[in-house]
Amino acid sequence: MLEKALYGDKKYWTWIIFLLAVIGLGSIFYIMQLVQGLTVTGMSRDVSWGFYIAQFTYMVGVAASAVMLVMPFYFHDMKRFGNLVVLGEFMAIASVVVCLGFIIVDLGQPQRLMNIILHPTPNSILFWDMIVLNGYLLLNIVVGWTNLHAEHKRLPHPRWAKWVAYVSIPWAFSIHTVTAFLYQGLPGRHFWLSAIMAAKFLAGAFCSGPAILILFALIAKKLTNYDPGREAIKSLSKIVTYAMLATVFFFLLEVFTAFYSTIPGHTHTFVYLFKGLHGGNALVGWMWVMTVAAIGSLVILIPPRFRNNQELLVIGLILLILSTWIEKGLSFVLGGFIPSPLGTITEYVPTVPELMISVMIYATGLLILTVLWKIAISVKKETGNA
Amino acid sequence: MDNNRRNFIKIAGITALLGIGTGVPFSVSAYRPEEDKYLENKKSINGKRFGMVIDTRKFQTEEDFERVIKACHDAHNVPENLPDPKQEIKWIWKDEFKHVFPSKPNPYLAEKVKHREFLLLCNHCNNPPCVRVCPTKATFQREDGIVAMDYHRCIGCRYCMAGCPFGSRSFNFMDPAPYVDVEAQNPDYPTRMRGVVEKCNFCVERLQEGKQPACVEASNGAIMFGDLADPESEIRKVLKENYTIRRKEELGTNPSVFYIV
Numbered sequence: 001m002l003e004k005a006l007y008g009d010k011k012y013w014t015w016i017i018f019l020l021a022v023i024g025l026g027s028i029f030y031i032m033q034l035v036q037g038l039t040v041t042g043m044s045r046d047v048s049w050g051f052y053i054a055q056f057t058y059m060v061g062v063a064a065s066a067v068m069l070v071m072p073f074y075f076h077d078m079k080r081f082g083n084l085v086v087l088g089e090f091m092a093i094a095s096v097v098v099c100l101g102f103i104i105v106d107l108g109q110p111q112r113l114m115n116i117i118l119h120p121t122p123n124s125i126l127f128w129d130m131i132v133l134n135g136y137l138l139l140n141i142v143v144g145w146t147n148l149h150a151e152h153k154r155l156p157h158p159r160w161a162k163w164v165a166y167v168s169i170p171w172a173f174s175i176h177t178v179t180a181f182l183y184q185g186l187p188g189r190h191f192w193l194s195a196i197m198a199a200k201f202l203a204g205a206f207c208s209g210p211a212i213l214i215l216f217a218l219i220a221k222k223l224t225n226y227d228p229g230r231e232a233i234k235s236l237s238k239i240v241t242y243a244m245l246a247t248v249f250f251f252l253l254e255v256f257t258a259f260y261s262t263i264p265g266h267t268h269t270f271v272y273l274f275k276g277l278h279g280g281n282a283l284v285g286w287m288w289v290m291t292v293a294a295i296g297s298l299v300i301l302i303p304p305r306f307r308n309n310q311e312l313l314v315i316g317l318i319l320l321i322l323s324t325w326i327e328k329g330l331s332f333v334l335g336g337f338i339p340s341p342l343g344t345i346t347e348y349v350p351t352v353p354e355l356m357i358s359v360m361i362y363a364t365g366l367l368i369l370t371v372l373w374k375i376a377i378s379v380k381k382e383t384g385n386a
Numbered sequence: 387m388d389n390n391r392r393n394f395i396k397i398a399g400i401t402a403l404l405g406i407g408t409g410v411p412f413s414v415s416a417y418r419p420e421e422d423k424y425l426e427n428k429k430s431i432n433g434k435r436f437g438m439v440i441d442t443r444k445f446q447t448e449e450d451f452e453r454v455i456k457a458c459h460d461a462h463n464v465p466e467n468l469p470d471p472k473q474e475i476k477w478i479w480k481d482e483f484k485h486v487f488p489s490k491p492n493p494y495l496a497e498k499v500k501h502r503e504f505l506l507l508c509n510h511c512n513n514p515p516c517v518r519v520c521p522t523k524a525t526f527q528r529e530d531g532i533v534a535m536d537y538h539r540c541i542g543c544r545y546c547m548a549g550c551p552f553g554s555r556s557f558n559f560m561d562p563a564p565y566v567d568v569e570a571q572n573p574d575y576p577t578r579m580r581g582v583v584e585k586c587n588f589c590v591e592r593l594q595e596g597k598q599p600a601c602v603e604a605s606n607g608a609i610m611f612g613d614l615a616d617p618e619s620e621i622r623k624v625l626k627e628n629y630t631i632r633r634k635e636e637l638g639t640n641p642s643v644f645y646i647v
Contacts, residue, residue: 045474124545264491337548340553346472
C-alpha cells in the first residue's frame with residue numbers, strides 16, 4: 001500500500017518538497033540548539049518549560065481526539081463515519097509523532113532519552129506518559145493500517161482489529177489524562193493543582209482535535225474529491241460543539257473557584273493572564289483574543305442553522321482552534337510558571353530558533369499526515385468507497 | 387523465497403529479543419547511583435536525616451552573605467555572571483521575606499524582618515516532589531535524607547524544576563565551564579555540562595571527608611548543620627530552644643532547612 005504515496009500529481013509533490021524544505025530549514029536551528037544548548041530558547045530558570053511543552057500538551061489532545069470517531073464507528077457501529085475514521089486514526093499517528101518530537105527537542109540531553117526506559121521510574125508521571133503515548137501510537141498504526149489493508153484487498157475488517165480498536169478507546173482517554181496528571185499533581189503550582197484539569201484537557205481535546213480533522217478533511221475533499229460524507233461532518237461538528245461548551249464551562253469553574261475564594265495562589269495567574277500582574281502582561285492580548293474567539297466560535301456552532309452551513313462552520317472551527325490553542329498551547333503551561341514559586345514575575349517570549357524548531361516538528365507531522373492520508377484516500381477511491 | 391524471508395525475520399527477531407533481553411537488565415543493574423551508599427570512612431559525618439538551621443539574625447551585612455555564597459560557589463564550581471541572568475545557576479542565594487516566605491504574607495511585618503535578607507537553598511525535603519517526578523532517578527533521596535543529583539543520568543527534561551515549589555533548581559541552559567571562576571576552581575568537584583539540572587547537595591562530598599558543608603564553615607556560626615533524626619544532636623537542641631519557621635510548610639514536602647527569625 002505504501003507505494004500509493006509515490007504516485008501523485010504536481011500539487012502533491014510540490015507540497016511534499018515544500019514540507020521537506022521547511023523541515024530542512026528548521027533542522028538548521030535544531031543543530032544550533034544542540035550545539036549551544038537550550039539557551040537559544042526564551043526559557044529561563046523561572047519559566048523552565050515553554051513553547052515546546054505547550055505544543056506537546058496541545059497535540060496530545062489532538063491525538064486523543066481520534067476516539068471521537070473510533071468510538072462511534074467501532075463501538076456504536078455508526079457507519080456514517082466509515083470514510084472519516086481512518087483519517088482520524090492516521091491523524092492520531094501524526095499527532096503522537098509531533099508530541100514525541102516536542103518532548104525530544106525540549107530535552108537538555110536528548111542522547112540520554114533511553115534513560116527513561118533503562119531506569120524505569122513508575123513514580124514519575126513522565127514515565128507513564130511515555131508508555132501511554134507510545135502505546136497509543138502503536139494501537140493506531142495497527143488498527144488504521146490493518147483495516148485499510150483489508151479494504152485494499154477487498155476483505156472485511158479482521159475481527160481482532162475490532163478488539164484492538166476497543167482497547168484504543170480507553171487508551172485515548174488515558175493519554176490526555178496522564179498528560180494532565182503531569183501538571184495537576186505538583187505541589188506549589190496552584191494554577192495546575194486542580195482536579196478538573198484532566199476533564200478540561202479531555203473536553204478541550206474533543207473539540208479542538210475533531211475541528212482540525214474536519215478542516216483537513218474539507219481541504220482533502222477540495223483537492224482530491226474524496227468525500228468524507230456530509231452526515232459524518234454534521235455529526236462530528238455536533239460533537240465539537242458539545243465538547244467546546246464543556247471546555248468553556250470547565251474553564252469558568254476554575255475562574256469561579258479562584259475569584260470567589262480569592263485565595264492569592266489561585267487568582268494570581270488569572271490576573272497575570274487577563275490583566276497583567278506586577279508589570280508583567282505579555283499574554284493579556286492573547287487571552288482576550290482567546291475569549292472573543294471562544295465566544296465567536298460558540299455563536300456560530302450552537303445554532304444548527306449556522307453550524308450546518310459549511311462556510312460558516314469553517315469560520316467557527318478556525319475560531320475554536322485559535323481559542324483552544326491559546327488556552328492549552330500557550331497560556332496553560334506558562335501560567336503554571338508565572339508568577340514563580342517566589343511570587344516574582346519572569347516573562348517568557350519564544351525566540352526565533354524556538355519557533356523554527358517548532359515549525360520543523362509541525363511540518364514533520366504534516367508530512368506524515370499527508371503521506372498517510374494520500375495512501376488512505378487512494379485505497380478508498382480504488383475500492384469505490386469514496 | 388517467501389519461506390526464506392520468513393525464516394530470516396524469525397532468526398533476526400529472536401536474536402534481537404535475546405540481545406535486548408540480556409543487554410537491558412545488565413546495563414540497568416550495572417549502574418544504580420540511587421542505591422549508592424557512603425563509602426565507609428572513619429572521618430565521615432553520618433546521619434539519618436540531615437538538616438540545617440539558619441540564624442537569620444546573624445546575617446547583618448552584605449559581607450556575611452557574600453562570604454557564605456562564595457564558599458559554596460567555589461566548592462562546587464558554580465558558574466557566575468552568565469550572559470542571561472534569567473538563565474543563571476543558583477545553589478545558595480538571598481532574597482527578601484515576602485519572596486522567601488510567600489505563604490506568610492504580612493503587611494505589618496516587623497521592620498527588622500521586612501528589610502532583612504534570607505538565604506535560600508535546596509530544602510532537602512523529607513518528602514521531595516522533585517524525586518517523585520524525576521523519570522530517570524537522576525535525582526534521588528539518599529539514606530541520610532540528602533536529595534542528590536546524578537548529573538550524568540539527568541536527561542534535562544526539567545520536570546523537577548516544575549515540581550520544586552521553592553525554585554531551588556537550576557538548569558544549565560548553556561555550557562557553564564566558561565563562567566566558572568578559574569582561580570577559585572575546585573578540581574575535586576565535577577563541572578557540569580550543558581543540558582542538566584543542578585542544585586545544592588548539602589556538600590555530600592565534604593561530609594564524607596568529615597567536613598561541615600562549605601556554607602556552614604564560612605558562616606561563623608550563623609548556620610548549623612546536623613542530624614534531625616538524632617534527638618541528642620546539637621541541631622535538635624537549637625531547634626528546641628528557638629522558634630523556627632520553614633518555607634511553605636503547608637505543602638507537606640517537609641523541608642529540612644529551618645530559619646530562626
